Each structure stands twice: as structure tokens, then as C-alpha cells.
Amino acid sequence: MSFELVCTECGAHHDASRYRIGCDTCGGLLNVEYDAPASVDGRTVAGATGFARYLPMLPVQDVANLVTMGEGDTPLISLPGAGVAIGVKHLYGKLEMCNPTGSFKDRGNAVQVSVLKETGVTRAADIAGGNAGHSFAAYCARAGIKFVGFSYRGGYTLDGPDNRKVQAIVQTGAEMHWVEGDRQACQEAMSRFCEDTGTLNMVYGRNAYFIEGNKTMAYEIASQMDPLPDHIIVPVGNGSTFQGLWLGFKEMLEDGRVQRMPRLHGVQSEAFQPLVHAFNRGDRKASTGAADTVAIGIKIAEPPRLQALVNASRDSGGQPVAVTDTAIIAWQRRLSELEGIFVEPTSATVLAAAETLKQRGVIDEADRVLVSLTGSGFKEPIPESAGM
């Protein structure tokens, strides 16, 4: 299917034969727009497996350019023990840590890197060190694209809590640059490097292709759960999985495949809650004063698509929620004890949020609740509960 890139700010249309991250006219963020919505039957490719079957709804023209590692098709299982603890009868988990690199990021990167390949990009740079960075480095390696990673003191380092993610990036043969200074200095160094060498600056979290890949999760949920969940809870940093879910359900509503949109609840930490703050029109502080959070995957103070996250929350009837580190650490442990599932702290936020939303009456005991368990517990040390 053919598609264009449309600016979210000025509405300018751009052709997609070149890899674009921002609008040439005004610098705004872009969305993918397809020329005609695929028919219900045309949404998936019959007989194809994995991401290849989603090709009609993805911004990739030729299946030969699909860079895939078997991502998606993750288990969706019941969580009866955690459900009892929270007080909901129908609690389910989508095991996104079963993706090939151990996190949901593979959905976005499978599409993002396929588009890089299709548009002829051979070198790409980004700030790297977490789940997204490792996943991107891995897909680039598989595609034969050179990945140049940038990190900085206070960011992702080989001896920090993310050390195994950084080690995994180094293992892909990525060219790593360790920058003295803060995140700003790191981004400036990366910009200079990209200009000097003709390397594409990915500016992770801005780009529309990553979100398109995350639509696939909505399609899978619709095929795995009948009736659909009433609530879906996901961690929100840049919010790509949140937006992907909303987009996917919106597409399925439009073509009649589903009759309603689940309520999409984004979770953040007390220390970094820009979505909660924006959603509540400033009647809560962006930070409660907590200096930091164990949920390092969602330590994002300024998500580039914040307004879109607010809109998707309102459109779906969701309520963004912030949770404490104490609750996150407790739920990381309880999920292991009650269900045998070992996730990283960022992923444990969704159980803490389910508990909070139940207490607030947003979730009813009889509702069907799905949480996305976004990343494996093995990638980070288990944080200590003392001192929280």
C-alpha cells in the first residue's frame, strides 16, 4: 500500500521514498498516512507468518525489505494470582519480554529498520543504552546497517544499572561514542558527528515508523482476546507503545473489525509524570519531589509527542496514573511470587497502576484488564527496596 508522511504541526505532506524524521517545512513531527485504508480482508496477508502478514498496514512496500527476527506473536496469559491480589477477576498479561531482544521495542524497530533498509540508509546514530537502543542495534546488525551509539556520564554506561543492555549493544559491533558531559552535550556531539559523516540522526522517540510497528500489538490482542479487554495498561516514557495501541485499535474500529476501543491507561513514575501532569491540565505537579525512579525505561521528562498521548488517553477514556518506586519494587517481586513472571521495574509499574486504578474505582472488579509486561527482568539488577 502507498503512504505519505504528514506533518502533525503544519499539515504538510511529504513523500516517503526518503527516510524522514521531521517536517521539512516547519520541523514538526510526522505521522504516516495511508492513501486508502486497507479493506478488512486486506489488513493481513493470508498465509504469511510473523510481521510479513501485517504488511498492508505497515509503511514498508516490499516484503523483501522486511527486517524481522520473529518479533510479535507474544503470549497473552491469565494472571489469576495477581488478579486476586488487586481485586479484579479477569487480569491478563501480554508477555512482551518474550520478543527476540527481550522487550516490546522489537515491534517498533522491525518496522523502523525495514524502512531504513527500503529507503537506502546505511548508517544511523542514536543515543543508546536501554531496551530501545539494544533492540535498534540488533535490528541494524541483522539488516547490515551501521549503528553508531552515543552515551554520556549519567546516561547509559557500562557500569550503570543498564550495563548488560550496553554490553549487548557493544556485542552487535556498534560504534560507540562515550561523551563527557550531560545529555544535551551528548546530543550536540551526535548532531556534529552526523553532519560531519552523513550519518542519519535518528532522534529516538520522534519518528513515526516506530509507532507504526507498535500497532501490531493491538491487532494481536484483538485476535487473542474475545471479548476485548475493557482496560489496557502500559508504561509510558516516549509513549510509542501507547500510541501504537491507540492507532491499531482506531484502524480496527474504522474497518469494523472491532466495535469498541479499550480504555488505554498510561503509567508513569512519581518522579517523571509529564503525561499525568498534562492530562490533568497542570493540577498535579510533574514531579512529586522524588529525585529519581527505578523505572529507568520511562525516565522521560519531555516526551516529544505529549499532546498525542493526552489525546489518545482522552479518546479511549483512559486515565494516566503515576506510581511510587515502593509500589513498583513490591510488584516486581509479587509478580514473580504469584505468577512466576520476572520483569524489569519499568514493566512492574503496570501492576501497581492496576491496583491504583482499582482503588480509585476506574477499574471495576468484573472488568477485563490487560497489562503489557514490556521487558525482561534479566536486563537490570533488581533494585533494593531499602531506602525507597
Next chain:
Amino acid sequence: MSFELVCTECGAHHDASRYRIGCDTCGGLLNVEYDAPASVDGRTVAGATGFARYLPMLPVQDVANLVTMGEGDTPLISLPGAGVAIGVKHLYGKLEMCNPTGSFKDRGNAVQVSVLKETGVTRAADIAGGNAGHSFAAYCARAGIKFVGFSYRGGYTLDGPDNRKVQAIVQTGAEMHWVEGDRQACQEAMSRFCEDTGTLNMVYGRNAYFIEGNKTMAYEIASQMDPLPDHIIVPVGNGSTFQGLWLGFKEMLEDGRVQRMPRLHGVQSEAFQPLVHAFNRGDRKASTGAADTVAIGIKIAEPPRLQALVNASRDSGGQPVAVTDTAIIAWQRRLSELEGIFVEPTSATVLAAAETLKQRGVIDEADRVLVSLTGSGFKEPIPESAGM
């Protein structure tokens, strides 16, 4: 389907309503024998998903007792870059690290723990610390079965290379016992504990149920690859995945679902190669003098079912092979560089073995070769290549 347990030594038959690990008559190891082979159509349950569809060929009577976490149905993908490096045109990987706890062990434990539940076991003990231990602890947690883990100095510890696996076991709420002394002392302490408390002593690696769970991989490969692979390469410690593959293909040969058995090649490290040694009737030393190995998942000097492993190798036309730590570490890195796939050293052995078997002429350039990538790279530190 009904089934019995049959002794591999004296042939005695035992009823399966009680959980048994060894033969009451002679102490020998047991195999599961089904009363009548399922028909071709009866092998899987139509409409069921996950392990529930395999119920007719598993030693679990009631689907309500199935303890499942969405294990199995792992991706099977091409590895073109590694194939070029090795000199084979058709190289594929089965991504077993995409199982819920990050390793293939979930297949065996889903069945093993289901049988524990079905036979009314409420407490089970085992030596614990690696992939198998974490997987077992996780499934026990999900089933509400108390797991008691034993470890010892020199074994799995919280500060050893397996520390994250041990931490993950602790997170499940397992009761851990840290024993002073060697493995023998640890096993004795565990035996005393089990006798004193009426806890089931699992004696990991001896029990037939674990192997039955691993049959599912053969069924999946048959559904994912057409034509079947000519060669399948798997790491061999206790050899449960190896035996499971052989059993699964044997069942499918008997019911006509497949026409031939792939050649099954077991891989070991130079330091621990009992299968290679036994297969070659003693014309190679069990150890070449290497003191240790980075492939800690297959550091097994005396697999309990060694003769069965030799027989399965011969029956399938396989050739067990030992690989060096240097090759293991190099292939852990190369698999990341060429394919973006990050596995633990134990899993990287299969690529080193593919290379060796190609060089020896066992594998031909035009053959279809499948390697099992058994465990995630995030569970252990990456070993240093220096000093190898």
C-alpha cells in the same frame, strides 16, 4: 490419554498416579509410555492454543492441571549472515530464549510442574541456580507449589556468573538453602531435608516428564519448516532437549506425520564432553584438559541418561561434537554482529559446532541446518575472550 512409567533398566511398569522419579523395583530411570499412540489427527487438540493443544501426547490427564505461561511457539528464523560465515546456504535458528523465563527449560517445566500439580505434590526441592532452576521456581510459583532450592559454594551463588538467575529464583519466594561444601554435600543436605520434611526430591535431569515437555519443540519444527531440516544442533548437558527432539520426531515418524528423522547433533564443551566420549567408545578423552568452560549450562560431567543420548545420536545419524571456549565466545559475539541475536555462551556452542561439522564434511553446503538458541544472553555476564 492414559500412560504408565516404565523402568529403563528392569522394564518394570509403574502407575503414574503418583509422582515418581526412579523405579521402585531397581532404582532405574523411568520413561513415559502411552497406552496407545495417538492417531495422527489426535496428536493435537483442534482449536486449543499453546501447550493445551499438545495434551494428547503429554503425560497430563486434565487440561485444568496444565501450568502454562505461554511457553513454546518460539520463532524459527533464517540466519543468512551466520550461514555465509559457516559456509552453509540454509541456516536457521529456533529462538528458544523467547520462552517466558528466557530459556528452553520452560517446555520441560510446564509439563513437569503440571504433573506435580496433577499428582498432588505441594513441595519440591532441587539444586537450583541456572536456567532450569529459575524456570522450575517460576512454574512452581505459578502453580502455588512451594519450591525449596539448594546451592553450595562453587555452585550457583548470588555473586557468581549466574547471579541474576539466582536472584530471579529468590524473587519467586523460593526457600533457599546455602550449603557449605561441594555438590555432594549439597545433595546430601537436600536428601536429609526432603526426608525430614516430606518434600519431593526432584533430582533434576533424571525425571521423564521434563523430557516429554521438550518433545513439543520437534512438533513445532515440523510445522514451521518444510522440508524438514537435515541437521538439528543442540547443546547437551543432561540432554533433555536432545532426547525430547528425538522422542518427538520418533512419534511423528511412527504416525506418518514426517517421513524422516533429522540428524541430531549434540554439542558439548571441550572441558565437559561425556557424550562425545561415550559415542566415540572411549577413543577421545572426556576432557581435553581444559579446566572449565564458559558454557555453564552444559557443565555436566555425568548425565544420568548418557546411554539414551548415545542411542539417539546413532539412531538419527548425529555426530556429537565438542567445541572450545574460544570458539564459543567468538560465536556469541558473531551471532550478535551478523544476526542481532544475543544468546548466552551455552547457546553459542551450536554455531561453533555447525562450523566444525561443516569443516568435517558432516554438514554439506546445500544442507538445511537448524540450531537451537536455547537461552538469553542477558542472564550472564559476557565472558572475556582474553585468557582463553
